[in-house]
Amino acid sequence: MTMTHHGVQTEKPTPHRLEWTTGLISTLLVAGLFGWVGYEALTAASVPPDLTVHALSTEHLPSGWRVTFEVKNHAPSTAASVEIRGEILESGQPVEESEVTFDYVPGHSKSTGSLSFIRDPNGKSLRLRAVGMAEP
Structure with missing residues:
Protein backbone atom coordinates (compact mmCIF):
# COMPACT_ATOMS: atom_id res chain seq x y z
CA MET A 1 0.00 0.00 0.00
CA THR A 2 1.42 3.41 -0.96
CA MET A 3 1.45 6.14 1.66
CA THR A 4 2.17 9.83 1.27
CA HIS A 5 4.11 11.54 4.06
CA HIS A 6 5.38 15.13 3.67
CA GLY A 7 4.88 15.00 -0.13
CA VAL A 8 6.92 11.80 -0.50
CA GLN A 9 5.24 8.55 -1.49
CA THR A 10 6.55 5.47 0.23
CA GLU A 11 5.57 1.83 -0.06
CA LYS A 12 4.54 0.11 3.13
CA PRO A 13 6.69 -3.01 3.66
CA THR A 14 3.72 -5.41 4.18
CA PRO A 15 0.41 -5.42 2.31
CA HIS A 16 -2.70 -4.34 4.12
CA ARG A 17 -5.13 -7.03 5.33
CA LEU A 18 -7.71 -5.84 2.80
CA GLU A 19 -5.29 -6.57 -0.05
CA TRP A 20 -4.68 -10.09 1.28
CA THR A 21 -8.42 -10.68 1.70
CA THR A 22 -9.21 -9.43 -1.81
CA GLY A 23 -6.44 -11.57 -3.29
CA LEU A 24 -7.59 -14.67 -1.42
CA ILE A 25 -11.23 -14.24 -2.42
CA SER A 26 -10.25 -13.67 -6.07
CA THR A 27 -8.02 -16.74 -6.07
CA LEU A 28 -10.80 -18.90 -4.60
CA LEU A 29 -13.33 -17.63 -7.16
CA VAL A 30 -11.01 -18.28 -10.12
CA ALA A 31 -10.03 -21.73 -8.79
CA GLY A 32 -13.70 -22.58 -8.23
CA LEU A 33 -14.61 -21.45 -11.74
CA PHE A 34 -11.84 -23.54 -13.30
CA GLY A 35 -12.91 -26.52 -11.20
CA TRP A 36 -16.55 -26.19 -12.21
CA VAL A 37 -15.75 -25.81 -15.94
CA GLY A 38 -13.36 -28.78 -15.76
CA TYR A 39 -15.95 -30.93 -14.00
CA GLU A 40 -18.60 -30.05 -16.58
CA ALA A 41 -16.20 -30.80 -19.45
CA LEU A 42 -15.28 -34.21 -18.06
CA THR A 43 -18.70 -35.39 -16.93
CA ALA A 44 -21.09 -33.89 -19.51
CA ALA A 45 -22.75 -36.59 -21.57
CA SER A 46 -22.81 -36.15 -25.32
CA VAL A 47 -26.57 -36.16 -25.81
CA PRO A 48 -28.12 -34.81 -29.02
CA PRO A 49 -30.66 -31.98 -28.74
CA ASP A 50 -34.20 -33.08 -27.84
Missing part, protein backbone atom coordinates in the same frame (compact mmCIF):
# COMPACT_ATOMS: atom_id res chain seq x y z
CA LEU A 51 -36.67 -30.54 -29.23
CA THR A 52 -40.41 -30.28 -28.66
CA VAL A 53 -42.71 -27.62 -30.14
CA HIS A 54 -46.16 -26.54 -28.99
CA ALA A 55 -48.48 -23.68 -29.88
CA LEU A 56 -49.07 -20.88 -27.39
CA SER A 57 -51.61 -18.67 -29.14
CA THR A 58 -53.31 -17.83 -32.43
CA GLU A 59 -53.90 -14.24 -33.47
CA HIS A 60 -55.77 -12.73 -36.42
CA LEU A 61 -53.86 -10.05 -38.35
CA PRO A 62 -54.83 -7.98 -41.38
CA SER A 63 -52.42 -10.10 -43.47
CA GLY A 64 -53.65 -13.47 -42.14
CA TRP A 65 -53.07 -15.48 -38.99
CA ARG A 66 -50.10 -15.69 -36.64
CA VAL A 67 -49.46 -18.76 -34.52
CA THR A 68 -47.05 -18.14 -31.65
CA PHE A 69 -45.21 -21.23 -30.43
CA GLU A 70 -42.53 -22.35 -28.01
CA VAL A 71 -39.66 -24.70 -28.80
CA LYS A 72 -37.98 -26.44 -25.84
CA ASN A 73 -34.63 -28.17 -25.83
CA HIS A 74 -34.68 -30.84 -23.10
CA ALA A 75 -31.05 -31.94 -23.67
CA PRO A 76 -27.85 -30.23 -22.46
CA SER A 77 -26.46 -29.74 -25.98
CA THR A 78 -27.24 -26.74 -28.18
CA ALA A 79 -29.06 -27.06 -31.50
CA ALA A 80 -28.17 -24.66 -34.33
CA SER A 81 -30.12 -23.72 -37.45
CA VAL A 82 -33.31 -25.17 -35.98
CA GLU A 83 -36.02 -25.34 -38.64
CA ILE A 84 -39.61 -25.36 -37.34
CA ARG A 85 -42.46 -26.26 -39.68
CA GLY A 86 -46.14 -25.66 -39.09
CA GLU A 87 -48.88 -27.28 -41.13
CA ILE A 88 -52.62 -26.72 -41.18
CA LEU A 89 -54.33 -30.07 -41.82
CA GLU A 90 -57.81 -30.76 -43.17
CA SER A 91 -58.90 -34.40 -43.24
CA GLY A 92 -55.31 -35.37 -42.43
CA GLN A 93 -53.91 -33.60 -45.49
CA PRO A 94 -51.75 -30.45 -45.29
CA VAL A 95 -53.48 -27.46 -46.88
CA GLU A 96 -50.98 -24.79 -45.84
CA GLU A 97 -47.42 -24.80 -44.58
CA SER A 98 -45.15 -22.23 -42.92
CA GLU A 99 -41.53 -22.44 -41.71
CA VAL A 100 -39.13 -20.48 -39.54
CA THR A 101 -35.46 -21.06 -38.66
CA PHE A 102 -33.90 -20.30 -35.28
CA ASP A 103 -30.19 -19.53 -35.24
CA TYR A 104 -29.84 -21.69 -32.15
CA VAL A 105 -31.72 -23.16 -29.21
CA PRO A 106 -29.39 -23.60 -26.21
CA GLY A 107 -29.47 -26.72 -24.07
CA HIS A 108 -32.09 -26.87 -21.30
CA SER A 109 -33.84 -23.76 -22.60
CA LYS A 110 -36.85 -22.59 -24.54
CA SER A 111 -37.38 -20.05 -27.29
CA THR A 112 -40.52 -18.56 -28.78
CA GLY A 113 -41.37 -17.69 -32.34
CA SER A 114 -44.31 -17.36 -34.66
CA LEU A 115 -45.52 -18.67 -38.00
CA SER A 116 -47.76 -16.83 -40.45
CA PHE A 117 -50.66 -18.45 -42.27
CA ILE A 118 -53.20 -17.15 -44.77
CA ARG A 119 -55.89 -19.63 -43.66
CA ASP A 120 -57.50 -19.63 -40.23
CA PRO A 121 -55.93 -22.49 -38.20
CA ASN A 122 -58.75 -22.44 -35.62
CA GLY A 123 -61.00 -25.49 -35.90
CA LYS A 124 -58.41 -27.36 -37.97
CA SER A 125 -55.52 -29.58 -36.98
CA LEU A 126 -52.26 -27.72 -36.56
CA ARG A 127 -49.02 -29.72 -36.62
CA LEU A 128 -45.86 -28.03 -35.32
CA ARG A 129 -42.52 -29.82 -35.34
CA ALA A 130 -38.79 -29.37 -35.59
CA VAL A 131 -37.78 -30.75 -38.99
CA GLY A 132 -34.04 -30.12 -38.95
CA MET A 133 -31.07 -28.79 -37.01
CA ALA A 134 -27.28 -28.68 -37.08
CA GLU A 135 -24.58 -29.10 -34.47
CA PRO A 136 -22.93 -25.79 -33.68
Whole structure:
Protein backbone atom coordinates (compact mmCIF):
# COMPACT_ATOMS: atom_id res chain seq x y z
CA MET A 1 0.00 0.00 0.00
CA THR A 2 1.42 3.41 -0.96
CA MET A 3 1.45 6.14 1.66
CA THR A 4 2.17 9.83 1.27
CA HIS A 5 4.11 11.54 4.06
CA HIS A 6 5.38 15.13 3.67
CA GLY A 7 4.88 15.00 -0.13
CA VAL A 8 6.92 11.80 -0.50
CA GLN A 9 5.24 8.55 -1.49
CA THR A 10 6.55 5.47 0.23
CA GLU A 11 5.57 1.83 -0.06
CA LYS A 12 4.54 0.11 3.13
CA PRO A 13 6.69 -3.01 3.66
CA THR A 14 3.72 -5.41 4.18
CA PRO A 15 0.41 -5.42 2.31
CA HIS A 16 -2.70 -4.34 4.12
CA ARG A 17 -5.13 -7.03 5.33
CA LEU A 18 -7.71 -5.84 2.80
CA GLU A 19 -5.29 -6.57 -0.05
CA TRP A 20 -4.68 -10.09 1.28
CA THR A 21 -8.42 -10.68 1.70
CA THR A 22 -9.21 -9.43 -1.81
CA GLY A 23 -6.44 -11.57 -3.29
CA LEU A 24 -7.59 -14.67 -1.42
CA ILE A 25 -11.23 -14.24 -2.42
CA SER A 26 -10.25 -13.67 -6.07
CA THR A 27 -8.02 -16.74 -6.07
CA LEU A 28 -10.80 -18.90 -4.60
CA LEU A 29 -13.33 -17.63 -7.16
CA VAL A 30 -11.01 -18.28 -10.12
CA ALA A 31 -10.03 -21.73 -8.79
CA GLY A 32 -13.70 -22.58 -8.23
CA LEU A 33 -14.61 -21.45 -11.74
CA PHE A 34 -11.84 -23.54 -13.30
CA GLY A 35 -12.91 -26.52 -11.20
CA TRP A 36 -16.55 -26.19 -12.21
CA VAL A 37 -15.75 -25.81 -15.94
CA GLY A 38 -13.36 -28.78 -15.76
CA TYR A 39 -15.95 -30.93 -14.00
CA GLU A 40 -18.60 -30.05 -16.58
CA ALA A 41 -16.20 -30.80 -19.45
CA LEU A 42 -15.28 -34.21 -18.06
CA THR A 43 -18.70 -35.39 -16.93
CA ALA A 44 -21.09 -33.89 -19.51
CA ALA A 45 -22.75 -36.59 -21.57
CA SER A 46 -22.81 -36.15 -25.32
CA VAL A 47 -26.57 -36.16 -25.81
CA PRO A 48 -28.12 -34.81 -29.02
CA PRO A 49 -30.66 -31.98 -28.74
CA ASP A 50 -34.20 -33.08 -27.84
CA LEU A 51 -36.67 -30.54 -29.23
CA THR A 52 -40.41 -30.28 -28.66
CA VAL A 53 -42.71 -27.62 -30.14
CA HIS A 54 -46.16 -26.54 -28.99
CA ALA A 55 -48.48 -23.68 -29.88
CA LEU A 56 -49.07 -20.88 -27.39
CA SER A 57 -51.61 -18.67 -29.14
CA THR A 58 -53.31 -17.83 -32.43
CA GLU A 59 -53.90 -14.24 -33.47
CA HIS A 60 -55.77 -12.73 -36.42
CA LEU A 61 -53.86 -10.05 -38.35
CA PRO A 62 -54.83 -7.98 -41.38
CA SER A 63 -52.42 -10.10 -43.47
CA GLY A 64 -53.65 -13.47 -42.14
CA TRP A 65 -53.07 -15.48 -38.99
CA ARG A 66 -50.10 -15.69 -36.64
CA VAL A 67 -49.46 -18.76 -34.52
CA THR A 68 -47.05 -18.14 -31.65
CA PHE A 69 -45.21 -21.23 -30.43
CA GLU A 70 -42.53 -22.35 -28.01
CA VAL A 71 -39.66 -24.70 -28.80
CA LYS A 72 -37.98 -26.44 -25.84
CA ASN A 73 -34.63 -28.17 -25.83
CA HIS A 74 -34.68 -30.84 -23.10
CA ALA A 75 -31.05 -31.94 -23.67
CA PRO A 76 -27.85 -30.23 -22.46
CA SER A 77 -26.46 -29.74 -25.98
CA THR A 78 -27.24 -26.74 -28.18
CA ALA A 79 -29.06 -27.06 -31.50
CA ALA A 80 -28.17 -24.66 -34.33
CA SER A 81 -30.12 -23.72 -37.45
CA VAL A 82 -33.31 -25.17 -35.98
CA GLU A 83 -36.02 -25.34 -38.64
CA ILE A 84 -39.61 -25.36 -37.34
CA ARG A 85 -42.46 -26.26 -39.68
CA GLY A 86 -46.14 -25.66 -39.09
CA GLU A 87 -48.88 -27.28 -41.13
CA ILE A 88 -52.62 -26.72 -41.18
CA LEU A 89 -54.33 -30.07 -41.82
CA GLU A 90 -57.81 -30.76 -43.17
CA SER A 91 -58.90 -34.40 -43.24
CA GLY A 92 -55.31 -35.37 -42.43
CA GLN A 93 -53.91 -33.60 -45.49
CA PRO A 94 -51.75 -30.45 -45.29
CA VAL A 95 -53.48 -27.46 -46.88
CA GLU A 96 -50.98 -24.79 -45.84
CA GLU A 97 -47.42 -24.80 -44.58
CA SER A 98 -45.15 -22.23 -42.92
CA GLU A 99 -41.53 -22.44 -41.71
CA VAL A 100 -39.13 -20.48 -39.54
CA THR A 101 -35.46 -21.06 -38.66
CA PHE A 102 -33.90 -20.30 -35.28
CA ASP A 103 -30.19 -19.53 -35.24
CA TYR A 104 -29.84 -21.69 -32.15
CA VAL A 105 -31.72 -23.16 -29.21
CA PRO A 106 -29.39 -23.60 -26.21
CA GLY A 107 -29.47 -26.72 -24.07
CA HIS A 108 -32.09 -26.87 -21.30
CA SER A 109 -33.84 -23.76 -22.60
CA LYS A 110 -36.85 -22.59 -24.54
CA SER A 111 -37.38 -20.05 -27.29
CA THR A 112 -40.52 -18.56 -28.78
CA GLY A 113 -41.37 -17.69 -32.34
CA SER A 114 -44.31 -17.36 -34.66
CA LEU A 115 -45.52 -18.67 -38.00
CA SER A 116 -47.76 -16.83 -40.45
CA PHE A 117 -50.66 -18.45 -42.27
CA ILE A 118 -53.20 -17.15 -44.77
CA ARG A 119 -55.89 -19.63 -43.66
CA ASP A 120 -57.50 -19.63 -40.23
CA PRO A 121 -55.93 -22.49 -38.20
CA ASN A 122 -58.75 -22.44 -35.62
CA GLY A 123 -61.00 -25.49 -35.90
CA LYS A 124 -58.41 -27.36 -37.97
CA SER A 125 -55.52 -29.58 -36.98
CA LEU A 126 -52.26 -27.72 -36.56
CA ARG A 127 -49.02 -29.72 -36.62
CA LEU A 128 -45.86 -28.03 -35.32
CA ARG A 129 -42.52 -29.82 -35.34
CA ALA A 130 -38.79 -29.37 -35.59
CA VAL A 131 -37.78 -30.75 -38.99
CA GLY A 132 -34.04 -30.12 -38.95
CA MET A 133 -31.07 -28.79 -37.01
CA ALA A 134 -27.28 -28.68 -37.08
CA GLU A 135 -24.58 -29.10 -34.47
CA PRO A 136 -22.93 -25.79 -33.68
